Amino acid sequence: xxxxxxxxxxxxxxxxxxxxxxxxxxxxxxxxxxxxxxxxxxxxxxxxxxxxxxxxxxxxxxxxxxxxxxxxxxxxxxxxxxxxxxxxxxxxxxxxxxxxxxxxxxxxxxxxxxxxxxxxxxxxxxxxxxxxxxxxxxxxxxxxxxxxxxxxxxxxxxxxxxxxxxxxxxxxxxxxxxxxxxxxxxxxxxxxxxxxxxxxxxxxxxxxxxxxxxxxxxxxxxxxxxxxxxxxxxxxxxxxxxxxxxxxxxxxxx
Numbered sequence: 416x417x418x419x420x421x422x423x424x425x426x427x428x429x430x431x432x433x434x435x436x437x438x439x440x441x442x443x444x445x446x447x448x449x450x451x452x453x454x455x456x457x458x459x460x461x462x463x464x465x466x467x468x469x470x471x472x473x474x475x476x477x478x479x480x481x482x483x484x485x486x487x488x489x490x491x492x493x494x495x496x497x498x499x500x501x502x503x504x505x506x507x508x509x510x511x512x513x514x515x516x517x518x519x520x521x522x523x524x525x526x527x528x529x530x531x532x533x534x535x536x537x538x539x540x541x542x543x544x545x546x547x548x549x550x551x552x553x554x555x556x557x558x559x560x561x562x563x564x565x566x567x568x569x570x571x572x573x574x575x576x577x578x579x580x581x582x583x584x585x586x587x588x589x590x591x592x593x594x595x596x597x598x599x600x601x602x603x604x605x606x607x608x609x610x611x612x613x614x615x616x617x618x619x620x621x622x623x624x625x626x627x628x629x630x631x632x633x634x635x636x637x638x639x640x641x642x643x644x645x646x647x648x649x650x651x652x653x654x655x656x657x658x659x660x661x662x663x664x665x666x667x668x669x
Contacts, residue, residue, distance in 0.1 A: 418505030419568035420608030422433040427444050427562055428608040429468050447490075448542060453491045455538065462487035465554075467603035473564035479557070482550045489541040493534040499632055508653050514650040522647075526640060567608045574601035575613075578620060588631045591666070595624035627665040628657045 420428055427541040440461045446454035466483045479517040504527065507520040541547055565573075574597045581594035605614030637655045641648055 416608065416610055419566070419571075421564050422563075425608050426561075428562060429471055429563055429567070432468040432607050433465065433557060434559070437557065438467065440465065441551070441552070441581070442574070444497055444542060447538065450535070450560050455490050455497070459494055461485050463599070464488065464603050467600050468607065469568065470600065471563040471565055475561065475564075476557070479550070479553050482546070484552070485624065486541065486547065486550065491539055493531070493538050495557050495632065496527065496531040496534045498611040498629065499636055500531065502629060502633055503654065505526070506657065507603070507650070508559055510594070510650055510653060514649075514653065516650075519647065519650045523640075526643070545593055546660040565629065567604050569619075571601045571604035571613070574598070574604070575617065578617075584627055588627075588662075591593065591624055594626055595621055623665050628659040628663055630665065633644075633658045633660075 419425075422469065440458065441459040443454055443461060447458050462483045466480045466487070469480045471482075500523070504520050504523050507523050508516050510516040510519060578594040578597035581590045581597070583590070586594070598617045602614055602617035602621055605617055634655055637651050637658070640646055641651050
């Protein structure tokens with residue numbers, strides 16, 4: 416699409432997006448329960464895209480959006496285990512030989528397995544809960560036709576401006592995290608009815624800031640791991656320093 420959809424077309428596109436992602440969410444539930452590869456990630460994305468579309472309606476669907484945020488948060492714990500575990504184990508294997516890379520990787524792998532087991536249990540409990548059943552019921556009752564309070568263009572550009580305001584020299588990790596989320600919402604709205612150039616730019620910001628956030632989470636995990644029994648502080652410190660370097664490399668300018 417070369418330009419933003421108008422108000423009427425945008426309303427139709429948003430309604431289609433909601434139907435599409437609602438159906439996708441329901442289909443992915445079985446895949447998540449069966450622990451199929453990448454299913455948790457895809458279900459989490461469906462939650463986000465559905466939330467992004469509902470944001471165009473203002474307070475009307477805020478309650479449903481809040482419950483989707485809860486579900487996405489639960490799925491995010493399991494997804495973060497996958498991403499952070501793989502990231503740290505792979506990084507450990509790249510340590511100098513004198514630091515015992517395979518030994519460190521094995522130790523981190525055990526930590527990853529423990530954490531993943533807890534997150535997996537939490538995911539299944541959430542999917543079996545009355546809260547999730549109520550969410551599915553509310554999603555099924557969403558009206559097929561509703562009037563957005565903002566156009567796609569207005570809402571997407573508001574999120575882009577929010578991201579730009581946060582991308583300042585010396586921005587904190589929290590500011591960059593908020594900028595990533597704003598770029599993500601702008602991207603999802605662009606996917607519905609915006610120009611490809613806008614959507615691509617927002618995706619690039621989101622991806623780069625996402626790598627920065629991965630480094631933030633990895634550093635937090637390494638600080639926690641340094642206090643665990645059997646921890647070898649020196650190689651963990653080397654991994655921490657490398658993640659600091661990643662954080663600097665992935666800062667996004669406006």
